[in-house]
Amino acid sequence: xxxxxxxxxxxxxxxxxxxxxxxxxxxxxxxxxxxxxxxxxxxxxxxxxxxxxxxxxxxxxxxxxxxxxxxxxxxxxxxxxxxxxxxxxxxxxxxxxxxx
Amino acid sequence: xxxxxxxxxxxxxxxxxxxxxxxxxxxxxxxxxxxxxxxxxxxxxxxxxxxxxxxxxxxxxxxxxxxxxxxxxxxxxxxxxxxxxxxxxxxxxxxxxxxxxxxxxxxxxxxxxxxxxxxxxxxxxxxxxxxxxxx
Numbered sequence: 463x464x465x466x467x468x469x470x471x472x473x474x475x476x477x478x479x480x481x482x483x484x485x486x487x488x489x490x491x492x493x494x495x496x497x498x499x500x501x502x503x504x505x506x507x508x509x510x511x512x513x514x515x516x517x518x519x520x521x522x523x524x525x526x527x528x529x530x531x532x533x534x535x536x537x538x539x540x541x542x543x544x545x546x547x548x549x550x551x552x553x554x555x556x557x558x559x560x561x562x
Numbered sequence: 563x564x565x566x567x568x569x570x571x572x573x574x575x576x577x578x579x580x581x582x583x584x585x586x587x588x589x590x591x592x593x594x595x596x597x598x599x600x601x602x603x604x605x606x607x608x609x610x611x612x613x614x615x616x617x618x619x620x621x622x623x624x625x626x627x628x629x630x631x632x633x634x635x636x637x638x639x640x641x642x643x644x645x646x647x648x649x650x651x652x653x654x655x656x657x658x659x660x661x662x663x664x665x666x667x668x669x670x671x672x673x674x675x676x677x678x679x680x681x682x683x684x685x686x687x688x689x690x691x692x693x694x695x696x697x
Binding site for chain 1: 601604608668672675
């Protein structure tokens with residue numbers, strides 16, 4: 463798991479790499495939540511994400527709740543496997559998701 | 563049939579995933595099915611790591627078997643920790659928004675939806691959890 467953060471004024475793009483699962487979710491949570499001060503426009507780039515499990519969904523939910531109070535959140539370049547996980551769990555209705 | 567026995571810890575999930583992936587790759591498993599199986603490993607082995615021997619640590623065996631016609635892979639997780647039937651956990655209430663639902667239970671729900679079979683038995687002091695996926 464690696465996250466590249468690109469900040470431009472109030473906009474943050476987080477380019478995520480690898481898997482968001484039980485072993486990587488705690489670090490993803492720490493990196494993302496600590497980067498959100500003053501961010502009103504958050505984009506999570508999932509192009510290089512292989513898959514996400516429920517541990518990763520928990521992180522997305524925390525980020526969503528935080529951004530709900532301060533701005534917008536969008537997931538972009540979401541592949542087939544992640545899209546399926548989001549649909550099964552109803553997260554696709556909660557989150558703004560753009561396919562790859 | 564191939565199997566590995568390893569301490570059931572969160573740190574060992576990548577090793578279990580690598581072991582299963584190696585077997586799946588030799589079968590020519592499509593990437594999508596492989597990733598769905600990897601997610602299932604994270605959910606199921608993760609549950610064992612977090613709950614089976616808490617607060618201690620104990621071993622789990624992961625077995626990979628292959629069935630022909632139709633081609634399917636069967637992965638069995640065996641531990642001798644506390645009896646726990648993940649199928650007994652009720653499915654998340656999908657009439658609620660994802661925001662208002664508990665995350666607990668989502669993992670097993672994902673496995674049920676993406677695998678062709680998920681079975682559990684408690685036998686001889688062991689939790690035996692099995693998934694089957696046609697590939």
